[in-house]
Amino acid sequence: MSRARSPDREKAVKLWIKSNRQIKPAEIAEKLGVSAAMVRKWKSMDRWDELPEPKRGAPRGNRNAKGNKGGSAPQGNGNAVKHGLFRKFLPDDQAYLEVFDATEDMTPLDMLWYQIRIAWTNILAALPKMHVTGKDEMIKELKKQKFEVHSKGRGKDKELIPVVIEEEYEFQFAWDRQATTLNAQSQAMSRLASKIKQYDEMLRSIPPEELKEEHRLRIEKLKIEVK
Numbered sequence: 001m002s003r004a005r006s007p008d009r010e011k012a013v014k015l016w017i018k019s020n021r022q023i024k025p026a027e028i029a030e031k032l033g034v035s036a037a038m039v040r041k042w043k044s045m046d047r048w049d050e051l052p053e054p055k056r057g058a059p060r061g062n063r064n065a066k067g068n069k070g071g072s073a074p075q076g077n078g079n080a081v082k083h084g085l086f087r088k089f090l091p092d093d094q095a096y097l098e099v100f101d102a103t104e105d106m107t108p109l110d111m112l113w114y115q116i117r118i119a120w121t122n123i124l125a126a127l128p129k130m131h132v133t134g135k136d137e138m139i140k141e142l143k144k145q146k147f148e149v150h151s152k153g154r155g156k157d158k159e160l161i162p163v164v165i166e167e168e169y170e171f172q173f174a175w176d177r178q179a180t181t182l183n184a185q186s187q188a189m190s191r192l193a194s195k196i197k198q199y200d201e202m203l204r205s206i207p208p209e210e211l212k213e214e215h216r217l218r219i220e221k222l223k224i225e226v227k
Contacts, residue, residue: 008032009042016048024105036105044101050088109206109215112199116222119192126188129181139177144168189226196222 012028025039032039043049090100103111146166152159172180199219203211 008034009046012039012042013046013048013051016043017051021048025101026105037102040101040104041098044094044098109199109202112195112202113215113218116192116195116199119188119195120222120226123185123188123192126181126185139172141170141172142167143170192226196226 011032012034015028015031016023025043026036029036029039090097106114144167145164147162148165149160150163152161196219203215203219206215
């Protein structure tokens with residue numbers, strides 16, 4: 001038996017439309033006493049951005065509606081496509097769209113911080129791959145194969161079997177692998193340092209009264225880790 005649809009789900013979309021589609025999921029969540037993540041999920045699942053604009057007629061006798069049946073926006077008006085135009089061209093994948101909607105409330109500073117975290121995580125994850133056990137260590141990697149198709153059996157029992165006739169391998173010795181990974185690691189660290197510098201500059205551009213202490217502390221902590 002399926003669960004009943006939450007009445008807050010309908011209230012959420014009504015609040016969003018009433019705000020001329022400007023109110024953020026976090027604000028809706030606060031009004032309804034639910035989590036912002038839940039509102040974002042409703043917004044994604046119910047495709048709020050694709051909902052048609054409600055028709056609004058001008059007050060009776062109002063000349064603004066003259067020549068414009070129903071008083072709605074003229075044909076070609078951008079109001080109806082302002083929201084959701086970009087989203088409708090995204091892949092029709094629920095998880096992808098939920099991630100897209102979840103970033104709506106993120107500031108440029110938060111986005112840059114997540115880029116820094118991902119870059120630093122990738123650098124740390126790559127460290128085990130750099131380990132070389134000895135100078136004679138060698139990696140053999142299959143790069144290419146050529147096949148011939150042979151037939152087996154007769155009549156209805158006949159089947160085609162691919163047979164490998166040629167293989168091409170790439171050999172990477174310890175010094176080659178270490179040099180390649182060190183170079184890649186060096187480039188990754190340079191990009192990370194550039195992002196940290198950019199984050200620092202953005203922090204300085206924010207008025208002290210608007211700057212959150214957590215923003216300053218998290219970058220200081222990362223600087224210590226990277227040293």
